[in-house]
Amino acid sequence: MTPTPDQSLDDQPARRPLRLELRGIRKAYPAVVANDGVDLAVAPGEIHAVVGENGAGKSTLMKIIYGMVRPDAGEMLWEGREAEVRSPVDAQRLGIGMVFQHFALFETLTVAENIALATPGRPAIADLAPRIAELATRYGLPVDPMRRVHSMSVGERQRVEIIRALLQSPRLLIMDEPTSVLTPQAVRRLFETLRQLAAEGCSILYISHKLDEIRELCERATILRGGKVVGICDPRAETPASLARAMIGAELPGFRDAAARSPGAMRLTVTNLSKPADGPFGTALGGISLGVRAGEILGIAGVSGNGQKELLAALSGEARSADATTVAIDGAPAGHLAPAARRRLGLAxxxxxxxxxxxxxxxxxxxxxxxxxxxxxxxxxxxxxxxxxxxxxxxxxxxxxxxxxxxxxxxxxxxxxxxxxxxxxxxxxxxPGVLVVAQPTWGVDVGAAVAIRQALIDRAAAGAAVLVVSEELDELFEIADRIAVIAGGRLSPAYPARLVDRDAIGLAMTGTFPPVPGDAAPVPHPPTPEAAHAAAP
Amino acid sequence: MNGLLPILIATLVAGTPLVYAALGELVTERSGVLNLGVEGMMLVGAIAAFAVAYHTGSVPLAVLAGAAAGIGMALLFGLLAISFKANQVAAGLALAIFGGGLSSYLGKSYVGMALVIPQSQLSAAAADIPVLGALLGPLHPLVWLSWLVFAAIAWFLYRSRAGLVLRAVGESPSAAHAIGYPVIRIRYAATAFGGAMAGIAGAYVSVIYTALWTEGLVAGRGWIAVALVVFATWRPERCILGAYLFGGVTTAQLFAQGAGVAVPSELMSALPYLATVLVLVLISRDETLIRLNLPASLGKPFDAEG
Amino acid sequence: MPLRLERRPQPSTAMVYAAPLIAVGATVIVALVIFAAAGHAPLDALVMFVTGPVQDRYGVGEWLLKATPLILIAVGLTVGFRAGVWNVGAEGQLILGVIASGWLALKFGPGGSPLLLPAMIVAGGLAGAAWAAIPALLRTRFNANEILVSLMFNYVAQLWLSWLVFGMWRDPAGFNFPQSEPLAPAALYPIILEDTRLNIGLWIALAAVLAGWVLLSRSYIGFQLKVTGLSDAAARYAGFSTRRAVWLGMLAGGLTAGIAGVGEIAGPLGQIFPTASPGYGYAAIIVAFLGRLHPIGIVFSGLLLSLLYLSGDTAQMSLGLPSSITGLFQGMMLFFLLAADVLIFYRIRRRPAAAPAAAPVASATIAEAAP
Incomplete structure (x- = not known):
């Protein structure tokens, strides 16, 4: 499929060598061919997007570049020369750094220990601290080297990963879905850092399925579908629709028109639900109240680790409350009930x-x-x-x-x-009369995502109260009637989805809850410093 | 002081196999591998050491043989639990049962035989040291060595970079793999070390402590060692204290006789087992304490490709 | 290493059943080596080893007799093992069955009441269950590891029985041997096969197999146990109680082990010795796993391990090998089984050629892989 004209390339000294070039990369797993003859070219100082929907083979390709997965076939050229990357250590030696989507950090260790572990040359922790501080100021990434990772927010953790990668002065930095865990404000700050790095000559491979961000940040994009490259383009010259079409290979499926839903009786209520944190890694819930009516979808947004897990456990019955009235299903007190008993009341x-x-x-x-x-x-x-x-x-x-x-x-x-x-x-x-769903479309392909969201809408139309917890703001704006934000274990008021924008929701994610538009009453819960701290990116 | 010294010495003597076995298991578990088969490794180490001591009369050779046998057993476990990703609890049980079977098979012809081990020259020399000599003299150098091993492990875990890597692998093998550490190799090394220590512990029991061979000689010490690691919340300093605590319980008969109490010997013999249950309950009831110290990946197989 | 493991897209059902056969096969190979090393013609020795014990009616009776406690205990343990509850205290629970029923037999045996035997069975089962309840309670109440606790109580039970038999239960007419007086006929299981020692214990074990099969394979509770064993998170999500699984698993094992203890003194032993069991409580763990944690499979694996016990004696008498070879083979079989189990989830593949990076992509592989 890719006859490899090695010689011709080497014979052209005038041409500036690419930072990274992949030719015909193939990797097959028993059930699926993850990469099928993938070519990729990244120039020095370029911010290059690799776009594709879930399962298109982006992550496998990045793991191959970083030496975590060995390809079945294909070759890799680093700055014009053939390179073999057998392990992440090889990749680091070449000058490749990677920031993982699910951070590769050790929770019980300090920031400095985490960084020392990943830095070759066995630096002493004491010597590392000033270098960390220097990078932190240069790129606007403040961290405390002596803090333990488990006490940090996801945004802070990402900074640690970036600093860890930067300490090795990489010439190529791979960012795997870096914004899926960040507030909109934090995304902007990250982009500034990345642009600064690129300006200094570091190439950036930016993996994402968020088309707006790619259009804002990247100069070139390689589009993957079903493990194959289906296009290379300048995303700034494309529309989200044209990118999506290339990514999916078809028009984006739309929703069936949901019959106008009119909210009916209150089916799920949570009243002043508080819970102490479950151990050092947990989040305490502070006075959460909400209500979902028949025919309504309530979305709960927020950066992960702000109490979603705890709230969901309290709703499902996996965590029970001594006070039965904290959760009510169709008016029946259920806070003290086990999951099976709540299901009998109509919860799914x-x-x-x-x-x-x-x-x-x-x-x-x-x-x-x-x-x-x-x-x-x-x-x-x-x-x-x-x-x-x-x-x-x-x-x-x-x-x-x-x-x-x-x-x-x-x-x-x-x-x-x-x-x-x-x-x-x-x-x-x-x-079910009450349907609670967490991250309904996390990691699923577009077709399935549409079908799943449609099922939620249909269920609400049939008279159920639907509560959706999601980190994907777009998803919530698409299906929810009202959106509330969870930050630091506290819940904002629910904003009508048509009356708020992403910035207001983004602000709420930091723990500062703006008032409900059109609502003269003051915000019911003034944010506490702890909440703001826990949510800070 | 004079009345207490024999009791102290008896405690150290009885606690030493637990020191070795528990510290070894601690290192293994810190890498995320739960090897419940300490009892089996100790038994095979014990019979290997006994046989070598019986035929050569050399204690150092016997201890080496014990360690080698322990490593061999640990590698068998590693094959199942690390390479084949078997359930670690089941693999540990298998190792314990297999070790029991193998040791009684190999030891059949040695049953009831006793070793005549002359007092170590080192111990004899140490006995002349003023003040400390009274304590060190009656103790075999293997007891002293266990203190060095303890110091080395404590330094390794908390002061060395390699120890940091080991702890990191035990906490998150996928993260360690992602930044380039050979997780499988590190886990094998930690498992083999645990095997060597269990083998030495077994050698100490058969060659120094009892100096004779009977079937099932180790009598649950391997299991107590596993419990001690939990009791110590995976910290070496608590581990060695716990081991001597159990050494003390094992020699409770001495205390009882000293106090003139007549209790059935069976009850006395049951004390270490009951004490194990007691300390397990005391430490485990605090779930947060366990969760904070437990190597997060303990017992979970690691699959690099997955 | 030129070979590597590759995860199968779907667990292999064939391998679930093949793994025990592979384990037995591998053990046979080792056995042949041992026989050859001991100077025997390996195949002849193997035939002798396997068929020697069951040459006659009496031998077959012994075979079934020894299989009885193994099958009974293994079925009970399986209830726990399925739920990830590791009861390794069956040996001690068996001993408690001996102690409780032995006390009844010694006290009421001379009275000859027909109710004595049922009472012994009930008491033995309850005592075994009570012994298992200790680790269950400590696990559910204090989160203490049930493996270590149940194992510790094996040693305690053993010492308790020794204390009794060396002390108050010692037969005054027994020439000072540590053993009780022979149990009265009313305290003995009826024989079901003439000229053998095979007794009604076999029916009890088969009833347990049937009950175990209904519970584990057909009932909703059995499904809940299985889920609990596979994933804590899923069990919590579905609302299946882990505590209940721990209690059910521990008590089932304790109950069957206790009844198996009754069967030893009311059956082949006929009196109480300090050693009540040749490690049935541990061997039953192997029986359970080799039988794939399935009651029907356990019948077969129980028969196999029982034969192995008898063969140990043959080995000693006819082949000049120590009878402890039984324990060696038992342990080895479990080991080989766990090793073979890797093939359920993985298959063995040759590593791709050493330098994949330079290999040109063959068009054939793409065509073959195209979905």
Whole structure:
């Protein structure tokens, strides 16, 4: 597919060598070909985007460049010369740094220890501190070298990762989905740092599926689809729609017009819910109140680690409250009830973690259906009705177009999007009156994301109260009627989605809750310094 | 003082196998590997050392043989738990059961035989040291060595870069892998070290402590060592204290006789096991304390490609 | 290393069943080596080793007799193992069954009541369950590791039994041997196969197999246990109680082990010795795993390990090898089983050629890989 004209390239001394060039990279996993003949060229000082939807092969490609995954075939050229990267150490030696989407940090160690571990030449911690301070001022990345990572917000953690990479004076910095965890304000600050780095000659590979950001930041973009390069372009000259079309290979599917939903009776209420932090890594919940009516979707935005996990546990019943009235389902006090009892009241819940919480990868889809749907006549006298169970699983599969090998396929054999469709189907088909969903489309492909969001809208239209916790602001603006923000374990008032903009939500993420537009009353909960601290990027 | 000295010496003597085995397991667990098979490694180390001591009469050779046997067993475990990503609890149980079977098979012809080990010349020399000699003299140099090993491990874990790397691997193997550390190799090394220490502990029991071989000689000390690591919340200084605490409990009969108390010997023998349960309960009830100190990846296999 | 493991897209069902056979096969190979090293014709020795114990009706009776406690305990342990509850205290729980039923037998045996035997079974089972309840309580109440606690109580139970048999239970007419007086006929299990020692314990074990199968394979509770064992997070999400799983798992193991203890003194032993069991409580762990944590599989693995116990004696008498070879083979089998289990989730592949970076992309591979 890629005849490699090595010689001709080397014979052109006049041409400025590329910082990085990949030719015909291929990597196949048992179930999927992640990279299929991928070419990539990055010039010095260039901010180059690698764009593609979930599962397009972006992460695998970056791991290959960084030496974490060995390709099956293909070659890599570094500054015009062939290079073999067998491990991250090789990559670092060449001058490649990487900032991971799920940070590669050690929580119980200090910032300095974390940085020392990743820095060759065995620097003493004492010598590192001034170098960290210097980089911090130069690039506007303030961190305290002696702090332990577990006490830091995600934004601060990202700074540690960036400094760790910069300490090795990289000539290529890979940023893998860096903004998925940041507030809009923090994203802007990150972009300034990246532009400064690029101006100094460091190339940047910027991996993202957020098209607005790519158009704002990057000079060139390589678009991946199904493991193959389908286009190279200047994103500044493109529209979000044209980029999306290239990324998906089709028009972006739209939503069916949801019948005008009029909010009905209050189905889910949370009243003054407070909880102490569960250990040093947890977040305390402070006086959370909210209500979701029939036919309504309430979105909860926020940077991860601000109490989402704790709130969801309190809603699902995984964490119970001594005070029954903190949570009410259709008016019935439920704060003291276990998950199964809440389900009997009409609650359904789709958790964030698909592999190991919402579903168990090694079990079949049938068995996974039994996880929460036993009350759909799937058991009798304590015995499992295997025939009915299979039929229920088949119904989930067909109603939600789950691509799989049938009800006996292991959940782990499905793609993220298909497994999520199955889980959402399993919950929705129980026709819950209250549906709580966490990160509904995290890591799923666009087609599945649209189907899942449609299912949530349809469920609300059918009279359910739907609560969606998501870090994707776009998603919330797309489907939610009202949006509230969780920051430092406290919840902002719920803003009507049509009346607020991203900046107001971004501000709320820092713990400063603006008043509800059109609402003369003052903000009910003045932010506390702790909350602002915990949310600060 | 004179009345206490024999008790102190007995405590140190009885605690030493636990010092070795527990410190070894501590290092293994700090890398994220839970090897429950200490009992099996100790048993095989014990019989290997006993056989070598029986045929050569050399204690150093016997200890080396014990350590080598422990390493061999640990590598078998590593193959299952690290390379094959087997459930570490099951693999540890398998190692314990296998070690029991192997040691009684190998030891069949030695059952009931006793070693005649002359007093170590080093100990004899140490006995002449003023003041300390009264304590050091009756103790085998392996006991002294355990103190050096303890100091070395404490330094390694908290002061050396390699120790930092080990702790990092135990906390997050995926992060360690991402920044270029060979997680699998480090875990193998930590597991092998734990095996060597368990082997030395076994050698101490069969060659120095009892100087005779019976089936199941180690009598649960390997399991107590595993419990001690939890009790010590993965800290070497608490580990050595705990080991001597148990040494004291093991020699409770001495205390009881000294106090003129007549209790069934079976009850006395049960004390270390009951004490193990007691300290486990005391330490485990504080879940936060455990969670703060537990190597976060303990017991979870690591898959670099996954 | 030229070989590497590659994760299968879907766990292999075939390998789930093949792994125990691989483990047995590997153990046989080691056995052949040991026999050859001891100077025997390996195949002949193997045949002798395996068939020697079951040449006659009595031998077959012994085979089933020894399989009985192994199967019974393994079924009980499986309830816990499925839920990730590691009861390794069956040996001690068996001993508690001996102590409780032994006390009844010694006290009421001479009375000859027909209710004695049922009472012994109930008391033995309850005592085993009570012994298992200690680690269950300490785990659910104080978060103490049940493996270590249940194991410690094996040693305590053993010392307790020794204390009794060396002390107040010692037979005055027993020439000072540490053993009780022989149990009265009313305290003994009826024989079910003439000219053998095989007794109704076998029916108890088979009833346990049936009950275990319904519980684990057909019932909703069994499903909940399985989920709890696979993922804490999923169990919490689904609302399956971990505490209940711990209690159920520990008590089931304790109950069956206790009843197995009754079967030893009311069956082959006929009196109480300080050593009540040749390690059945530990061997049952292997039986459970080798039987794939499935009651039907456990019947087969129980028969296999029971044969291994008998073969140990054959080895000693006919092959001049120590009978402890049984323990060696038992441990090895579990080891090989866990090793073979890797093939359920992974397959073995040759590493790609050493320098993949330079290899041109062959068009054939792309065509083959195109979805």
């Amino acid at each position: 819940y789709v958790p964030e973690d698909r592999q190991g919480q919402g579903a168990i990868p090694v079990l079949t889809l049938s068995e996974n259906a039994l996880l929460t749907a036993a009350r759909q006549g799937l058991t009798r006298h304590g015995l499992v009705q295997f025939g009915k169970l299979r039929a229920y699983a088949e119904r989930c599969i067909s109603s939600f177009d789950v691509r799989c090998g049938g009800p006996d396929a292991a959940a782990g054999s499905l793609s993220g999007g298909n497994l999520q469709k199955f889980i959402v189907g399993r919950e929705v088909l129980q026709e």
